[in-house]
Amino acid sequence: MRVLVTGGAGFVGSHLVDILVENGNSVVVYDNLSSGKPHFLQHHLDSGNAVEIVKADLLDLDTLKENMVGIDIVFHLAANPDIRLGTEVTDTDLKQGTITTYNVLEAMRVSGTKKIAFASSSVVYGEASVMPTPEDYGPLFPISLYGASKLASEGLISAWVGTFDMQAWIFRFANVVGNRGTHGVIFDFVHKLKNDPTRLEVLGDGNQAKSYIEVRDCVRSMYHLVSTTDDALNYYNLGSGDVCSVRRIAEIVVEESGLPAVSIEYTGGSRGWAGDVPKASLAVERLNATGFESAYDSEGAIRHTAKALIEEIGLHDER
């Protein structure tokens, strides 16, 4: 298949490209490289794999339409990666989340591309009253502007399925962690330790607890579901079924750092920032029922990622 991956040079996107290439697909990476990094894909370019990189913005609808010609399926992963930024510049997620999804769907409609897989998020559930939260949970009242853009994108996709006869897979991600990470709590902690190896400041009281999924598990499950499910609109939580607290993450990062005397300090409060969901746990029975098996649980994913990011970011070089 000829596959277009938006955000394909980013953290999750580049791992997805790996899976797609391993399975014999040809891939067009559409990425503005605002947070994506071409060197995440360098191994494909070096090996002569069927990977083409288009450096362009999804807000440029004409360029997007040009690149949509002949595409069989779109994996739409591009988004503003920094949830907190949405609070400061309030149209960030509207533009980079909602309008970009509209543009992807419109380019697909014009070019006749019928299949889309979308990286949604557990944040669409807001502060859910049921945990672990199943896919059919309602109401959907996200509390972050990022969450609003994910819900808006889901609605656009379901409308395109209902109106223009498309087929879609909506994946609601737990927190995705792993190597090549460019943001998120583990990434932040490693950078903080790099700057000051004696103390680690944690936003909130450390009791925030969420589901995590290792990035390779995440992209494997996406590819598995697109290959094995076939409803007009397929929707799945992607997670590992357990949760890990921010306190535990801090401890794990400190352990893996090998630093001898780190003081972990909490800023206090139940959430890290306005719009942060303090507790999130995803039901993954529907995913597991398809025969998919994760390699890592949440804590395993975090330890694996702490090792990988300490290696990538080079904490040990600073000591």
Next chain:
Amino acid sequence: MRVLVTGGAGFVGSHLVDILVENGNSVVVYDNLSSGKPHFLQHHLDSGNAVEIVKADLLDLDTLKENMVGIDIVFHLAANPDIRLGTEVTDTDLKQGTITTYNVLEAMRVSGTKKIAFASSSVVYGEASVMPTPEDYGPLFPISLYGASKLASEGLISAWVGTFDMQAWIFRFANVVGNRGTHGVIFDFVHKLKNDPTRLEVLGDGNQAKSYIEVRDCVRSMYHLVSTTDDALNYYNLGSGDVCSVRRIAEIVVEESGLPAVSIEYTGGSRGWAGDVPKASLAVERLNATGFESAYDSEGAIRHTAKALIEEIGLHDER
């Protein structure tokens, strides 16, 4: 209170202005008059009531911000009134539904206006598997582009509540009918009979069946709920608890027309157009539990409306 009503010169909006004035509020009507009609508000202007009309577009954020100063609560009703148009010009609802809601919220954030009541719709439920559909139903997969914009707007509002400490009321409307109607099935039927008093073409097989609410019941319930509920985010279905089929609507309009021999003809198919939800029934127990009582059930609302629109549109003058 000083109240801003977007779409306040429209069908539902003008009835809401009536209720607001009756209860002693001063009202700023913000309307681009694309489908709203100033004569719906003429009685207030003639009586010297505290109603001011600002003819401006919600996409003009600067003008919106200017008019938001000193507003205590916004009733956000403006939207593209024609669900079918969204299928032809696919960014209609994105612009007139989603981006306008973002603008309203952003203007509120800047001016310090803390309360918003929003006209959402039963279309956010898509083709629900549970009927009557309760407010906590999930998943929310609308099938029309209009529905996508209502869901996106709900998500933006919940994000603003969660992030910027606002208070909101989300009202999911059944089909609203009544005098001053400018669109919708009864309006269409009356115009068709005006053009040809011998036959009435009905889109679909006539078995589409939905909840209807009379417009005065609708705006009374909105005002009642804003006055009596006080959560950070309040959300209610507004409907009358029963349903009425399109076939029955056609029969009622023909009966009320007094025309002697109308042939009702069905185009066939389970839905009127792509994106039409053929069956929609709203659970209204939460509304009723607040002590609100509707004047009309669905069929009563339709008969009342048929009489009113035949009078307004002037069917009898044509015979």
